[in-house]
Amino acid sequence: MAANNQDQQSQAGRHQEVGHKSLLQSDALYQYILETSVYPREPEAMKELRELTAKHPWNLMTTSADEGQFLNMLLKLINAKNTMEIGVYTGYSLLATALALPDNGKILAMDINRENYELGLPVIQKAGVAHKIDFKEGPAMPVLDKLVEDQKNHGSYDFIFVDADKDNYINYHERLIKLVKVGGLIGYDNTLWNGSVVAPPDASLRKYVRYYRDFVLELNKALAVDSRIEICMLPVGDGITLCRRIK
């Protein structure tokens, strides 16, 4: 047990050094996944957006290509039509979603920063999927509160992807659980938070990693005991927890 703990702690330490967002044990293995099954199948528009985003100073925020592929497949598997995304940045996960939805599919996309969204928008437009997106600039919470006020929005979303301010996920959850349909999915991103969820208290974490860590830990605990959902935490990207509403 102690050895296991030590292992976990040293692994958490090691991941602080890893530049990419994968939680896998070796860079080579992650590269293998990307080169063997992700990049060869990545739609041209997603490749263009990924390369454009790589030049942006905040590029570490972007959803990884393997997670984009996962989201795209998941949305097709559940036949998603009406979706929501909180946290757009330049739009990589948004494009993965838009490409997966049918032509009359919808994405309510929210971000406090329009400029970054507009950086990726020409690529999304060129891909012919911009008409599926309703982008709202500003904090997500007031938009969610407004949606919740109107009973007709309850249970109307097939899929909701949350990739924004981690200190609010737990507050978003109480709103989103009403908005997602029974049988629908909410995906919370970064639930392994750079591996820091198992870092020892004295670990030297980057400031923002340390700040959000406790919120992520609190969310993970809350989701694990929430009887309204079934959950599955996947070590894809920085960790994504899928919540399937069951009541």
Ligand SMILES: C[S@@+](CC[C@H](N)C(=O)[O-])C[C@H]1O[C@@H](n2cnc3c(N)ncnc32)[C@H](O)[C@@H]1O
């Ligand atoms: C990790 S990035 C999103 C990455 C994006 N999903 C992608 O595929 O590139 C987080 C985003 O959340 C946005 N954000 C932060 N606080 C927010 C809030 N209160 N409401 C909406 N968006 C917010 C940030 O502006 C940032 O663009």
